[in-house]
Amino acid sequence: MSATTAPAPRAPRRLAFSALGVLAALLLTVGVNMLADRLFPRARVDLTEQRLYTLSDGTRQVLRGLQDPVTLRLFYSRRLGTAVPVYGAYAERLRAMLAEYVAISDGKIRLEVLDPEPFSETEDRALAFGLQGVPVDQSGEQVYFGLAGSNLLDDERNIPFFQPERERFLEYDLTRLVYELSNPRRPVIGVLSSLPLNGDPRMMMMRQMQGLPPGGGGQPYAIMQQMRQFFTLRDVAADARRIEDEVQVLIVAHPQNLPEPTQYAIDQFVMRGGKLIVFTDPHSEGQAGRPGPGGQPPTNTASSLDRLLNAWGVEAPSDRVVLDLRGAWRVRANPTDRVQAVDYTAWFNMQGDSVNRSEVATADLNQVTVASAGEVRRRDGANIEFVPLLSSSDRSMLVDAARVRSEPNPTQLLAEFAPDGQHHAIAARIRGQLNSAFGDAAPADADRPADFPAHRAHTDGAANIVVVNDADVLEDRFWVRIQDFFGQQQATPFSDNGALLANIADTLAGGDALVSLRSRGESLRPFQLVDDIRRDAETRFRATERTLTQRLEQTERRLRELRQGQGGERGGSAVITPEQRAEIDRARQDIIQTRQQLRTVQLELRRDIERLETLLRVVNIALVPLLLTLFAIGLGIMRSRRRAAARA
Numbered sequence: 001m002s003a004t005t006a007p008a009p010r011a012p013r014r015l016a017f018s019a020l021g022v023l024a025a026l027l028l029t030v031g032v033n034m035l036a037d038r039l040f041p042r043a044r045v046d047l048t049e050q051r052l053y054t055l056s057d058g059t060r061q062v063l064r065g066l067q068d069p070v071t072l073r074l075f076y077s078r079r080l081g082t083a084v085p086v087y088g089a090y091a092e093r094l095r096a097m098l099a100e101y102v103a104i105s106d107g108k109i110r111l112e113v114l115d116p117e118p119f120s121e122t123e124d125r126a127l128a129f130g131l132q133g134v135p136v137d138q139s140g141e142q143v144y145f146g147l148a149g150s151n152l153l154d155d156e157r158n159i160p161f162f163q164p165e166r167e168r169f170l171e172y173d174l175t176r177l178v179y180e181l182s183n184p185r186r187p188v189i190g191v192l193s194s195l196p197l198n199g200d201p202r203m204m205m206m207r208q209m210q211g212l213p214p215g216g217g218g219q220p221y222a223i224m225q226q227m228r229q230f231f232t233l234r235d236v237a238a239d240a241r242r243i244e245d246e247v248q249v250l251i252v253a254h255p256q257n258l259p260e261p262t263q264y265a266i267d268q269f270v271m272r273g274g275k276l277i278v279f280t281d282p283h284s285e286g287q288a289g290r291p292g293p294g295g296q297p298p299t300n301t302a303s304s305l306d307r308l309l310n311a312w313g314v315e316a317p318s319d320r321v322v323l324d325l326r327g328a329w330r331v332r333a334n335p336t337d338r339v340q341a342v343d344y345t346a347w348f349n350m351q352g353d354s355v356n357r358s359e360v361a362t363a364d365l366n367q368v369t370v371a372s373a374g375e376v377r378r379r380d381g382a383n384i385e386f387v388p389l390l391s392s393s394d395r396s397m398l399v400d401a402a403r404v405r406s407e408p409n410p411t412q413l414l415a416e417f418a419p420d421g422q423h424h425a426i427a428a429r430i431r432g433q434l435n436s437a438f439g440d441a442a443p444a445d446a447d448r449p450a451d452f453p454a455h456r457a458h459t460d461g462a463a464n465i466v467v468v469n470d471a472d473v474l475e476d477r478f479w480v481r482i483q484d485f486f487g488q489q490q491a492t493p494f495s496d497n498g499a500l501l502a503n504i505a506d507t508l509a510g511g512d513a514l515v516s517l518r519s520r521g522e523s524l525r526p527f528q529l530v531d532d533i534r535r536d537a538e539t540r541f542r543a544t545e546r547t548l549t550q551r552l553e554q555t556e557r558r559l560r561e562l563r564q565g566q567g568g569e570r571g572g573s574a575v576i577t578p579e580q581r582a583e584i585d586r587a588r589q590d591i592i593q594t595r596q597q598l599r600t601v602q603l604e605l606r607r608d609i610e611r612l613e614t615l616l617r618v619v620n621i622a623l624v625p626l627l628l629t630l631f632a633i634g635l636g637i638m639r640s641r642r643r644a645a646a647r648a
Contacts, residue, residue: 055100059175062182063101066108068152070181073112074098075126077143083136087145090164097170101178109178116144132160149177155184172360179510187509188246189227192236192262193253194303195286195471197221222480222491226498231505238262241445242452243269249508251501253279254287254303254471260443267308267437271456275464275508277501280304281471282318282401283372285347285478301405309467311437313382314430316469321372321404322424324348324396325417331410344410345417347371347478349495350426354391359429361503362389369478369495372404373470376428384432388425389466389504395419427468427500434463466504473497555590 074094081088095113102109116123118141126144127133133142147159157177166173191197199220227233234247241261243250250269255278258266270276284301292298302318309316327349330341350368357363368390375398378386397420403413435458442448442455472478479497493499 055097055104056171059101059171060104062175062179063105063109066105066178066182068182069108069110070105070178071110071112071150072098072101072178073114073125073129073148073150075114075116075122075129075131075144075146075148077117077136077145078115079141080136080143080145083143086164087162090162090167091145093167094162094170097174101174118142129156130158130160134161147174147177149181151181151184153184155181157181166364169360169363176510186230186232187248187505188234189231189505189509190234190236190243190247190250191224191253192238192240192250192255192266194238194256195221195254195284195474196290197224197253197474198235200290221474222476222482223474223498223501225491227502227505230502231509240265241448243274245272247274249275249277249505251277251279251505252305253474254281254284255305256300256303258305261445263305263307264438264443266305268453268456270308270312270434270463270465271436271459272453273459273461273463277466277468277504277508278305278309278316279468279471279474280309280316280318280374281372281469282321282374283405285371285472286475288405302401303471308437310379312430312434312463312465313379313384313432314376314386314428314465314467315379316376316467317374319401320398321346321374321401322370322392322396322426323399323413323417324350324392325419326393326395327351327354342410343414344408345413346404346408346410348392350390350392352393354393354423356387356389356391359387359389361429361507362500365496365499365503367495368473368497368500370426370470371472371475371478372401373426373472374401375424376426376467376469378428378430384430384434387429387431388423388427389429390427390468390500391423391425394421394423396422396424398424426470427466430465430467431462433461434459464508466508473500551594555587555594558587 076091081091098111102111114122114125116126123133123142123144126146126148129146129148131144131146131148133144135141136143145162147162149157157180159173159177162170197220224233234244236243236247236250239259239262242265247269250266252266266276280303282302284303288297288301290297304316304318306316306318323345325343325345325348328343328345329347329349331344331347332341348370350370351366355362355365355368370390376388378384397418399413436456438455440455440457474497476482479495480491480493482491
């Protein structure tokens with residue numbers, strides 16, 4: 001019988017090959033990263049859920065269109081990030097985004113990151129650029145977190161201090177700053193209106209003849225005075241045949257009986273790429289309260305631009321108004337009514353979900369007031385982007401406009417109010433490729449000059465229009481209080497109507513690039529599940545706490561009654577019987593026990609919340625490594641079994 005020689009063990013050789021394989025993988029990983037960093041320096045992979053680090057097409061358009069260099073100086077105090085970690089995380093995201101701006105601009109953007117230490121020249125530069133310093137502790141030492149930009153003409157723009165609350169609009173703020181530095185001229189806004197937005201000379205002359213002081217009726221609207229601080233305003237005549245090319249945004253407010261040549265001029269302005277803001281109105285409260293040339297208010301207080309808007313896929317009806325119970329103004333009731341004041345549902349403030357928080361123009365508005373406003377809606381089959389900016393609440397309805405035009409009855413409107421449960425858009429942004437309302441040819445006009453621009457049948461790109469079916473948002477009395485202070489007019493806004501128009505005009509004047517930017521997500525995302533569980537836990541514990549608190553108050557009240565000696569009085573002093581003394585002792589004991597239970601409930605509330613937070617943090621931090629470890633172990637076991645089966 002011959003003996004069989006056993007094969008030499010191969011375990012050491014396999015172990016050596018495995019070690020060499022791991023080493024080769026590490027070297028390959030490092031080499032690939034170094035090669036990619038050298039050959040593809042701009043390559044990025046954004047794995048965040050809301051694409052926080054991916055710049056929009058509008059930003060890329062602005063950056064690639066830069067002609068002259070723009071210098072950005074980020075002043076960031078490292079001590080701020082150490083003291084408040086939220087700002088540290090925000091600064092990291094800001095630096096990463098600015099690095100993307102530099103890479104995409106092909107060197108047109110120059111970035112400097114500076115740490116303004118106290119009493120340094122860098123701090124002096126930050127203050128000279130208008131940045132805001134804030135104290136981080138009681139020592140009073142100032143820290144900075146702002147951005148200053150400049151161009152070759154020494155024009156400057158800045159963001160005084162980056163607030164985490166505005167992180168959703170970080171990209172918009174940065175792109176707008178770069179855009180303004182590359183386009184330093186003030187935007188030109190054209191204004192065409194049948195309302196006396198720039199004042200009524202006739203009324204001002206009447207006040208002078210009557211010896212009245214300046215101010216009051218006849219003065220320019222406060223909203224126009226505010227707009228002049230940011231824009232160059234140009235009046236456009238109501239019979240204009242052409243909108244000048246230098247006008248970037250055209251405001252058409254309360255258009256009444258516009259002649260066909262003027263409507264054609266507006267149409268062609270939009271076809272050539274101009275931005276348009278339209279304020280129509282089913283019933284102008286301002287016009288109804290202002291005497292006409294004959295001394296009486298006009299009978300026609302409605303306005304529309306149906307020919308143009310309908311051709312562009314939008315409807316703004318002038319025969320219906322929106323009533324809203326939420327935010328309705330309290331007004332004086334009719335003299336015949338028994339009540340003194342009543343909610344007038346045709347005048348209301350829009351807050352909360354009535355204001356679109358995802359749009360840059362309306363995100364920071366707290367309240368907008370409208371009066372006898374109409375609805376804006378997209379026409380059936382229209383191929384446009386329709387985004388409501390302002391909407392009524394679900395406690396609203398539509399009624400015939402005639403009910404608010406002539407001697408409206410607020411009490412009757414309230415008594416017959418029946419909400420339809422729908423949100424009615426009052427202001428909306430429209431974007432899309434539009435066709436001319438005049439078809440393929442211009443209307444016949446014998447007076448048209450020979451050098452008149454050629455007719456355009458459609459827009460070359462996406463047009464941008466904002467339609468507001470209420471012109472009363474411009475009226476002073478619905479958003480600002482104007483008082484005379486030693487001969488000076490002081491305006492105190494109580495609604496954000498002025499900011500609404502300024503924001504819309506500012507956004508549209510920035511061109512398609514800025515209009516296309518939207519709010520983004522926030523990198524500082526809380527534990528949503530923890531917050532939901534916390535709210536549920538607080539609801540349960542607060543109910544128990546409220547019950548115990550009521551019980552404690554009742555017991556303490558009973559104890560006070562017992563201490564007064566309700567069994568009788570002798571000589572002005574209270575006499576407490578033994579039975580009452582025993583009841584007082586029981587009440588004291590009950591109070592002690594109730595307070596102990598109350599403290600236990602409050603302690604359990606905090607303990608449960610902390611336990612949930614700790615558990616979810618551990619899961620979020622350790623779950624992925626744990627799953628990878630289990631996957632690796634399972635893969636190793638499967639490979640071992642396959643090798644064992646192959647040898648067998």
